[in-house]
Each structure stands twice: as C-alpha cells, then as structure tokens.
Amino acid sequence: MTSPSMPIVVNTRVFGGALTGTLRYARELLARWNGHAEVVSPGRCSRGLSGHAWEQVVLPQRLRGRLLFSPSNTGPLAVENQVVTMHDMAVFDSAATFSARFEAWYKILLPALAQRVRGIITVSTFIKERILAHTNVSPTKITVIPNGVSPQFTPAAVSELDFAVATLKLPSREYILAVGSADPRKNLNRLFQAWSRAQNSMSGDIWLLVVGAGNSRVFRDTSLEPFPPRVLLLGHVEDYILPTLYAGALAMAYVSLYEGFGLPILEAMASGTAVLAGNRSSLPEVVGDAGLLIDPSDVGAIEQGMRRIIEDSEFRSDLQRRGIIRAKQFSWDEAARRTWDVLQTAAQAN
Numbered sequence: 195m196t197s198p199s200m201p202i203v204v205n206t207r208v209f210g211g212a213l214t215g216t217l218r219y220a221r222e223l224l225a226r227w228n229g230h231a232e233v234v235s236p237g238r239c240s241r242g243l244s245g246h247a248w249e250q251v252v253l254p255q256r257l258r259g260r261l262l263f264s265p266s267n268t269g270p271l272a273v274e275n276q277v278v279t280m281h282d283m284a285v286f287d288s289a290a291t292f293s294a295r296f297e298a299w300y301k302i303l304l305p306a307l308a309q310r311v312r313g314i315i316t317v318s319t320f321i322k323e324r325i326l327a328h329t330n331v332s333p334t335k336i337t338v339i340p341n342g343v344s345p346q347f348t349p350a351a352v353s354e355l356d357f358a359v360a361t362l363k364l365p366s367r368e369y370i371l372a373v374g375s376a377d378p379r380k381n382l383n384r385l386f387q388a389w390s391r392a393q394n395s396m397s398g399d400i401w402l403l404v405v406g407a408g409n410s411r412v413f414r415d416t417s418l419e420p421f422p423p424r425v426l427l428l429g430h431v432e433d434y435i436l437p438t439l440y441a442g443a444l445a446m447a448y449v450s451l452y453e454g455f456g457l458p459i460l461e462a463m464a465s466g467t468a469v470l471a472g473n474r475s476s477l478p479e480v481v482g483d484a485g486l487l488i489d490p491s492d493v494g495a496i497e498q499g500m501r502r503i504i505e506d507s508e509f510r511s512d513l514q515r516r517g518i519i520r521a522k523q524f525s526w527d528e529a530a531r532r533t534w535d536v537l538q539t540a541a542q543a544n
Contacts, residue, residue, distance in 0.1 A: 200260075200261065200538055200541030200542055201232070201260045201261070201541070202230070202231040202232070202260065202261050202262075202263055202537050202541065203231065203232050203233075203234055203256070203257055203260050203261065203262050203263070204220070204224065204231045204232065204233050204234065204262075204263045204265065205234060205249065205253060205262055205263065205264040205265070205266070205269060205270075206220065206233050206234065206235040206265075207235060207236055207245055207248065207249050207253075207266070207268070208220070208266040209221075209235055215281075215341075215455065215457040215458070216265075216266045216267065216281055217266070218344075218457065219265060219266075219279070219281070219317070219341060219457075220265040220266060222342060222344065222526040222529070222530070223265065223526070223529065223530045223533055226526065226527060226530035226531075227530060227534065231263065232260075234253065234256055236248035236249070236252070236253075246268075246299075249268065249269065249270050250270050250271060250272070251270075253270050253273075254270045254272045254273050257273065257275070259275070260275075260541075261275050261276065261277065261312075261537060261540055261541040262275065262276040262277075263276070263277050263278075263279075263537055264276060264277070264278040264279070265278075265279045266279065266281070267279070267280055267281050267282070267304075268300075268303060268307070269307055269311065271303070271306055271307060271310060273310075273311075274310055274311065274312065275312060275540075276310070276311040276312060277311060277312055277313040277314070277315060277536060277537055277540050278307055278308075278311050278313075278314055278315070279314075279315040279316065279317070279533075280304065280308070280314055280315075280316050280321065280325055281316070281317055281321065281454040281455065282321055282324070282452070282453070282454030283304070283321065283324040283325060283327075283328050284379065284452055284454075285297050285300040285301055285304065286301065286304075286324070286327075286328045287324060287452060288378075288379050288451070288452050289301075290378075291377060291378040291379055304328070304329065305328060305329045305330075308325060308329035308331045308335075309329065309330075309331060312540045312543065313335060313336075313337065313536060313539075313540050314331065314335055314336045314337070315336075315337050315338075315339055315533060315536060316336060316337075316338055316339075316454070317338070317339065317340055317341050317454055317455040317476075318338065318340065318454060318455050318476035318479050318480075319338055319476075319479060320454075320475050320476040320479060321454045321455075321476060322336050322338050337532075337536050339529050339532045339533055339536075340455070340479075340480075340524055340529065341455050341457055341460065341524060341526075341529060342460075342524050342525045342526030342527065342528065342529045342530075343457075343460045343461055343463075343464045343521050343524050343525075343526070344461070344526065346437045347437050347440060347441075347461045347462075347464040347465045347521075348437065348441065348464065348465060348466075349441055349465060349466030349518070350441070351437040351438045351440070351441040351442075351465060352438065352441035352442050352466075354435075354438040355367060355438055355441070355442040357435075357438070358435050358438040358439055358442065361435060362428060362431070362435070362439075364401075364403070364426070365401055365424075365426060366399045366400065366401050367399075367442065368397065368399045368400045368401070368444060369400060369401045369402065369403045369442075369443055369444065370389075370400065370401075370402050370403070370443060370444055370445045370446070370447050370500060370504070371403050371405065371439055371440065371443035371445070371446050371447070371462070371467070372385060372402060372403070372404045372405070372406075372446070372447045372448065373404075373405045373406055373446070373448065373458040373462075374404070374405075374406045374448070374450065374458070375406045376406075378451075379450060379451050379452045379453075380406070380450050380451075381449045381450055381451050381472070381490050382404065384449065384490065384491070384493050384496060385402075385447055385449050385496060386402075386421065386422055386425065387422075387493045387496075388449075388493045388494075388496035388497040388500060389402045389422055389424075389425065389497075389500065390422035390423070391493075391497045392497045392500045392501050392504075393422065393423060393424055395501065396501070396504055396505075398424075400424070400444065400504065401424045401425070401426055402424060402425045402426070402447075403426050403428055403439070403443075404425065404426070404427050404428060405428050405429075405430075405431045405436070405439065406429070406430070436461075437461075437465060440461055440462050440465035440467050441465040441466060441467065443462070443465075443467045444467075444468070444503070444504055444510070445467065445468045445469070445470055445500065445503040445504065445510065446458070446459065446462035446467045446468070446469045446470065447470045447496070447499075447500060448462070448469065448470065448471045448472070448477070449470065449471065449472045449488070449490040449496050450471075450472050450474075450475070450477065450490065451472060451474060451475075451490050451491070452474065452475045453472075453475045453476050453477055454475075454476055455476050455480060456471070456475075456476055456477045456480045456481075459471055459477065459480050459481060459485065460480055460521055460524055462517070463481075463484055463485070463517030463518065463520055463521040464517070464518065464521035464522075466514050466517065466518055467514065467517065468485070468486075468503050468510045468513035468514050468517065469481060469484070469485035469486065469513065469517055470485065470486050470488065470496070470499045470500060470503055471485050471486070471487055471488075472487070472488065472489070472490030473487040473488060473489060473490070474490060480524075481520070482520050483516065483520075484513065484516035484517045484519065484520035484521075485513060485516075485517065486499050486502065486503060486513065
C-alpha cells in the first residue's frame with residue numbers, strides 16, 4: 195500500500211469479541227493497510243449497551259473531521275462522513291431468529307445508517323440486493339467487494355493433523371467438519387437430523403465435528419439437543435489450529451439458510467476440502483461450480499449430499515480440485531486495495 199492521501203479512522207468496537215467472520219474481515223483489511231489508518235476502540239466496554247453507547251456518543255467526538263470506516267455492520271448515526279460495511283440484513287430477512295431487543299435496535303439502526311453515511315460496502319451481490327430492499331438507498335451508494343481467504347488455509351495444513359487430533363482430543367482422524375454457531379440460520383438442527391440418518395451407513399470411524407458457539411443474548415433459540423451419535427461440539431477453536439481442521443476433513447458441511455458471504459466455505463475450499471453447501475442467499479456466489487449445493491431445508495437432501503461426498507471418492511476428489519481453483523479467485527489483498535480506494539474517494543469528497 196502507498197501512503198494515504200486522506201486520514202482514515204477505523205471503528206473497531208467489535209474487536210473485543212470472539213473471532214467471527216466479521217472480525218476476521220476487519221483484521222485482514224487492517225493488516226494490509228500497514229498502520230495507515232488509525233484504529234479507535236472502546237477498550238473493555240465493547241459489548242452490549244455500553245459498547246453501543248460508546249459508538250454512538252463517544253466515537254463521533256474522536257474523529258476531528260476525519261472519515262470513519264465502520265467495518266462491522268454498525269456505526270454512529272451522528273457521523274455522515276463515514277463508510278460502513280454491511281455484511282447482512284438478517285434482522286429483516288430472518289427476524290424470528292434474533293432476540294426482541296437486538297432485532298428492534300438494528301431495524302432502527304441499519305436503515306438510518308444507510309441513509310446517513312457517504313458510502314456502503316458489502317460482501318456479496320445478494321446482500322446488496324437486500325440492502326436496497328430494506329433501506330431505499332441509491333444503488334450507486336453500494337460497492338460490492340467480496341471477502342478473501344487467508345494464506346494459512348491450504349491443503350498443506352493437513353501435515354499437522356496428528357497435532358490437532360491430540361490437542362483437541364478428537365475421537366477420530368476421519369470426520370465431516372461443520373463451522374457455525376447455534377444461530378438458527380446456521381441450520382445445525384437439520385444437519386444433525388441428516389447426520390443421524392447418514393451415519394448409520396458410514397464407517398463407525400467417521401464423526402461430525404462442529405466448530406462454533408451460540409450467543410443467547412442475540413439469538414432466540416440456541417438449543418441443539420439432543421445430539422445424534424458421533425457428534426462432537428468443539429466450541430471456539432483457536433485460529434492457529436483451524437486450518438488443520440479444515441485440511442484434514444473428509445468434507446465441509448455448511449448448510450446455512452442465510453449468509454451474507456459464507457467465509458468458512460471459502461476457507462474450506464482453499465484447504466482442499468470438498469464442500470456441501472446450501473443453495474440459498476450468497477452461498478452460490480461463493481461456491482460457484484466448486485461444491486455440492488443442496489436445499490438446506492430438506493433433511494433428505496443434506497443426508498444424500500453427505501453420503502455422496504463420503505462414498506464417492508472420485509466425486510470428492512473432483513470437488514477438492516475445483517475448490518482449490520475457485521478459492522484463488524478471492525483475495526484479501528484485492529479486497530483491501532478496493533476498500534481503501536472506496537475510502538479515499540469518500541474522504542476526498544468531504
């Protein structure tokens with residue numbers, strides 16, 4: 195990156211939470227801007243009401259006329275000189291999955307913020323269409339810049355599988371990997387139902403491993419019990435070991451009902467792992483022809499998809515090859531460059 199022509203401030207209120215796709219997005223961009231943007235955060239009070247209060251009241255006072263970049267779906271309504279990244283419109287499109295308080299706040303915030311700011315970045319064409327549907331802003335205000343994939347997600351990471359098995363106390367070296375929280379949109383209940391059927395005809399060594407955790411303050415129903423046989427919930431997995439989990443998996447099952455992008459799919463493809471994914475929202479944009487797309491509302495389709503990938507080694511190998519090629523089309527370097535260009539254009543228009 196070259197030296198910036200206009201000063202940029204980055205709103206990093208979400209940095210105090212778990213490593214979600216939204217947080218990875220912000221970190222990957224900042225890493226490529228080499229300190230050319232000033233990072234501003236609230237410290238410890240990043241979550242809940244105190245975090246929102248800091249963002250809406252304190253943050254605007256620290257800008258001193260500089261452009262604000264808010265990379266995580268939210269930002270201060272008082273700041274017009276701002277570009278915000280909106281990763282999804284789930285509070286409108288999947289409202290029943292959120293707590294009443296969360297839904298009410300974001301249904302007020304997002305349309306007002308979209309109208310107020312200078313520019314909006316989003317990560318898929320699907321979400322651009324949903325923003326237009328729910329905010330009534332001009333299409334010219336929205337720029338689509340897809341996410342990238344980090345270089346640590348590579349087939350070579352499988353060399354550390356013994357270490358991952360020992361560290362995480364995995365029950366087997368053979369597994370299907372699912373990455374997602376207990377958010378009902380992630381559709382883990384249907385995945386578990388499908389696995390309950392499919393595992394009966396598979397080798398007893400094959401398990402379903404689930405990485406991720408729920409947030410009862412945000413989502414209404416995070417209950418996933420009872421679990422079928424050979425399911426292990428790993429919860430949060432440290433970033434240093436996640437690439438090995440991807441690369442060592444027989445397949446990745448990502449049957450989400452609604453996604454703004456679907457970063458785990460991209461990470462799995464880059465890792466050389468065959469992908470089974472839902473055919474809704476943004477996921478077909480990411481997968482292209484490099485994965486097996488199924489109806490995520492159909493338990494039978496999920497079951498058949500898992501069985502086909504596991505039982506047909508030639509088909510699985512073809513998906514692995516296609517996925518590696520597909521993943522090379524997504525670059526964090528390119529995302530960072532294009533995002534910086536949008537920010538500079540907005541700053542110069544001030």
